[in-house]
Amino acid sequence: METTELTGDGIESVHVWQAYVMCAMTTVMFYILGEILDRLGKPKCVAPEVEFWKWRNITISWIHGVICGTWVFLCLVLYPDLVRDPVAYINNFMYLMVPFSAGYFIYDTIDMKVNKKIGTYWEVTLHHFVIVSSFIYNFNIRSCIGYNVIILMAEINTIFLHMRKLLQMCHVGFDTKLYRFVSLTNIFTFVTCRLIPILRVYSGLYLDFHRVSLTYVITFWWTITTGLVINLILFGRLVKSDILRGFSRKGKQKVDNASGKSIFENGDLNFDKDE
Template sequence: MEESVGVDNRLGYCVFIVTLVSLHCINILVERRGKPKSARANLDSWRWRNLVISWIHGLVCGCWSILSIYNHPEFVYDPVTFSSPMVFYMVVFSTGYFLYDTIDMVYNKKLLEYWEVTLHHIFVVPGFWYNWHNHICIGYSLTALTAEINSFFLHSRKLLQIQNVGFDTMLYRTCSYVNLISFFLCRIIPIGFIVFHLFGSHGDIHRKQLSVAYVNCFSVIMVIVAVVNVVLFWRLLNTDLIRPFLKSKRKEQIKINGNNNQTKEE
């Protein structure tokens, strides 16, 4: 596709490179500052740095995506050909982050340990790059990046855990509940939007604007992203809702049994 008005690929690649360099500089600064004193002693310093950088990306991209949707609600009508400088450079910025995160995991030999993140990045990096390089499906990329709104709360939750903030504190519980709600709103619903637009009853209109190879690759990416999100959502539900609920039920049952025993003794 031809370049959109106000969008320049040369500037796009400059933003891409600046993103990589900036994230590396932040990584160095976080490493020099060291882990917080409140963090557990056996915490991997790489994990701390990686989470801080991911949290920063979630904050920046999350706010960026909200502003983009507010300023360009028309993207929902034609997410294939829609483009604007604001959204275009956000996709470039996020592509730079995902590539940097992949390089960071390769360098620190974390690919297998965080296999779901690796799988996500392997498909998302070339997919986003192809979109902004060819000025296509920028609207779909914006939809996908609303997930970073949730990522901010997801990484905030993990940072609270690392700093030994109690699971029963108001701060942690609020963060975990907002995280679960935003997960559904910013990850599950956007996936449904993309599937509906591209493969629903009127999806042939959008598919005709794309090559068969692109649609097939896009389908594979959507399946991978959906699987990763299901795995992640189950982990969150299990950790923040199911386990605490079962734990409270056990405590309640123990208390009831204790009261019954006391009554019998009396």
């Protein structure tokens, strides 16, 4: 009886063909968005040292983060039972978010391939591969959608992660209130929306071991572990950049400003895709 109460609208309420349509439409939508940004060009506020492709790529990723992050937040508020039973709980609203994100990750992978960035951002490519594989498998079997929603909580953090990078690209000072707010919110949401959800999925794999196949557990464990390693490396970079070096950077900026030296010359800005 308890399991029935936590199935949401039930598996019959969602359709796989709709998921594939959503995935394809999303890929095309982000391609069109990329073409629009190509025509508009790089904004004047963005530093000339910044590669246009990198600015465009992060901007599109930020837009995906805003859409998906809002979608995830609504899922958690409207359907809190999905966290209690991430295996069986399902409805069309949360179900279609999975192929939506898969479509974006497919677009981003194609974009990196076309622009010959696969080798440069191999860790991002690996992340996209394991995530898309997991998402497509889950929306095909119409199960464990709740786990995908929990994983996509990371997109809430992506809003601030990429906003931080866009501010850097626009020469917004590290010591400004805006940058400090975004930086601290980024650190907070990184822990609460990336790392903690991954731990929830780990515990869920143990608790729901009897409800899914061994193959699925092993595959999903590998997917989550890969994501955890990548996120821990990124978190270490963020803490080092925004917390540990905060005071020294502030002092360094004052010296550089007095001498007329650009913050781009002192090597403080590193435009990695995910840092």
